[in-house]
Amino acid sequence: MTFLSVEDLDEIRDRFGEKIAYYFAFTQSYFQFLVFPAAFGFTAWVILGSFSPLYAIVNGLWCVTFVEYWKRQEIDLGVRWGVRGVAGILEKRRDFQHEKEVRDPVTGETVRMFPATKRLGRQLLQIPFAILAALALGTLIAACFGIEIFLSEVYTGPGQVLLVFLPTGLLTVLVPTLTTMLTGVATRLNDYENWETSESYECALTQKIFVLNFITSYLPIFLTAFVYVPFGSLVVPYLDIFSLTARPFAADEKQLRAPQAGFMINPSRLKKQVIYFTVTAQIVNFALETIMPYVKRRGFSKYQQIKSERAAKKGGAGAGVTIDDLPEEAEFLKRVRQEADLDVYEVATDLREMVVQYGYLSLFSVVWPLTPVSFIINNWIELRSDAVKICVEMQRPTPLRADSIGPWLDSLGFLTWLGSITSAALAYLFSNDGLGPDGTPASIRGWALLLAIFFSEHAYLLVRWGVRLAISKIDSPGMEKERAERFMVRKRYLQDAMGQDVMNAPPSQMEEKITRASLEEDARQSSLRTTSPQDHFWSRQRSWEESAKVGVNLIEKMAPKETKKDQ
Numbered sequence: 001m002t003f004l005s006v007e008d009l010d011e012i013r014d015r016f017g018e019k020i021a022y023y024f025a026f027t028q029s030y031f032q033f034l035v036f037p038a039a040f041g042f043t044a045w046v047i048l049g050s051f052s053p054l055y056a057i058v059n060g061l062w063c064v065t066f067v068e069y070w071k072r073q074e075i076d077l078g079v080r081w082g083v084r085g086v087a088g089i090l091e092k093r094r095d096f097q098h099e100k101e102v103r104d105p106v107t108g109e110t111v112r113m114f115p116a117t118k119r120l121g122r123q124l125l126q127i128p129f130a131i132l133a134a135l136a137l138g139t140l141i142a143a144c145f146g147i148e149i150f151l152s153e154v155y156t157g158p159g160q161v162l163l164v165f166l167p168t169g170l171l172t173v174l175v176p177t178l179t180t181m182l183t184g185v186a187t188r189l190n191d192y193e194n195w196e197t198s199e200s201y202e203c204a205l206t207q208k209i210f211v212l213n214f215i216t217s218y219l220p221i222f223l224t225a226f227v228y229v230p231f232g233s234l235v236v237p238y239l240d241i242f243s244l245t246a247r248p249f250a251a252d253e254k255q256l257r258a259p260q261a262g263f264m265i266n267p268s269r270l271k272k273q274v275i276y277f278t279v280t281a282q283i284v285n286f287a288l289e290t291i292m293p294y295v296k297r298r299g300f301s302k303y304q305q306i307k308s309e310r311a312a313k314k315g316g317a318g319a320g321v322t323i324d325d326l327p328e329e330a331e332f333l334k335r336v337r338q339e340a341d342l343d344v345y346e347v348a349t350d351l352r353e354m355v356v357q358y359g360y361l362s363l364f365s366v367v368w369p370l371t372p373v374s375f376i377i378n379n380w381i382e383l384r385s386d387a388v389k390i391c392v393e394m395q396r397p398t399p400l401r402a403d404s405i406g407p408w409l410d411s412l413g414f415l416t417w418l419g420s421i422t423s424a425a426l427a428y429l430f431s432n433d434g435l436g437p438d439g440t441p442a443s444i445r446g447w448a449l450l451l452a453i454f455f456s457e458h459a460y461l462l463v464r465w466g467v468r469l470a471i472s473k474i475d476s477p478g479m480e481k482e483r484a485e486r487f488m489v490r491k492r493y494l495q496d497a498m499g500q501d502v503m504n505a506p507p508s509q510m511e512e513k514i515t516r517a518s519l520e521e522d523a524r525q526s527s528l529r530t531t532s533p534q535d536h537f538w539s540r541q542r543s544w545e546e547s548a549k550v551g552v553n554l555i556e557k558m559a560p561k562e563t564k565k566d567q
Contacts, residue, residue, distance in 0.1 A: 017399025
């Protein structure tokens with residue numbers, strides 16, 4: 001089956017909770033929405049080529065529509081699963097440390113408090129953390145980027161074919177290590193901020209981790225697109241500092257010397273880099289995420305089996321065997337112990353993977369229009385591999401309630417906004433048949449670039465407003481159900497106040513007869529008290545039936561009269 005039905009999502013929710021069900025619902029919606037950009041991207045690749053302004057516009061419209069659609073989808077699923085607004089039910093963290101206790105003036109309950117000003121002061125530490133993370137990761141990535149350019153486009157000595165893989169090896173080893181260290185710092189910083197609820201703690205940690213993922217995932221392409229392509233001829237002469245990486249292999253100094261003039265950048269470098277991150281990196285990530293854990297688990301299981309057999313031969317108890325196990329429970333307990341040895345599933349990891357992938361589509365797919373084709377194939381496999389991973393390779397997740405994908409939705413909105421800027425900038429920089437500025441910024445008109453970015457960003461804001469307005473006018477099963485529930489609540493209140501038959505009671509047909517005596521009595525009563533013009537106006541109709549009659553008469557008088565021909 002290609003798509004998950006709503007019933008399938010209900011079953012996932014029943015087994016694993018709303019948090020994991022929302023992940024599968026998001027991946028499912030994302031996969032379905034990718035059908036259009038994949039078809040249009042293939043057409044654009046055949047007809048329009050790369051850096052097409054038309055493709056950039058269509059891709060931007062698609063991104064806005066998808067994000068706004070998913071917001072509505074979250075509401076519908078929340079109503080269907082009965083978790084609408086459940087995020088407002090805040091769960092206190094066990095690690096929260098209060099400084100004082102105050103009495104709530106409304107409820108009278110004792111509330112544990114931590115001063116908001118003190119937490120704000122601790123949150124300000126995020127600024128130096130972000131700067132530190134950007135400098136550390138940025139310096140590492142930029143250094144490897146410079147080494148790679150030097151070895152591939154400057155160095156001409158022996159071993160050049162193999163040395164070009166040195167930066168990739170450095171990034172593979174150092175970036176995950178540094179990212180893990182910075183993630184640990186972010187976690188400690190998040191603990192130091194002393195968030196009161198689990199939701200606020202998770203939101204703050206997600207924002208910090210997103211900053212790290214943004215730098216590691218997108219900075220290499222940003223450097224190529226906005227540093228190497230426009231300023232390559234100015235930067236390359238200074239890459240001699242990386243000659244130490246190839247000096248042991250060079251025959252003479254000329255092979256290590258960067259050209260001072262006449263250097264030509266590689267115009268296809270940016271496209272190859274985007275293809276790597278959207279195709280090769282996706283395959284590698286799938287292998288590391290799905291295949292490697294399976295191989296590791298099978299290898300560890302085989303090792304335990306061999307170890308148990310050796311222990312049995314020596315007359316001892318096998319590994320993992322408990323003598324107290326009852327025969328009828330032995331098989332079940334064996335499965336429980338095997339599952340206890342598995343890794344714990346973190347849905348935030350898979351959500352982060354999908355959001356980062358969406359960022360490549362929003363930010364850089366104008367470089368290579370086949371990007372959505374690659375992603376739709378990857379996500380078809382991802383839906384199934386994640387299901388297998390949860391059921392086979394991970395411990396059974398603890399069901400957790402949620403009414404959205406959490407702070408990752410804000411990350412989607414940010415990437416969509418940033419995509420409107422980068423797509424316009426790339427479409428302008430490579431408007432000369434995709435060749436780009438050729439390493440010299442002389443051909444770049446700053447005012448034209450800024451104008452393209454300005455109009456693109458404001459067009460994004462206008463389109464987002466229009467899409468939100470259009471979607472708000474479209475009814476959905478979830479919204480209908482929510483309206484029905486509100487109506488039933490109002491009906492129940494009315495019945496409690498006025499009786500069970502109040503909804504079925506016919507309108508009163510009783511009218512007060514207006515006679516000469518009643519008019520004289522009204523005049524006499526009004527002469528006994530001071531009356532205002534408003535009192536005279538409202539006394540003209542004694543009941544709502546009379547007001548209704550007056551309204552009907554006015555409507556009949558204002559309505560156009562039918563001609564004899566029409567009759």
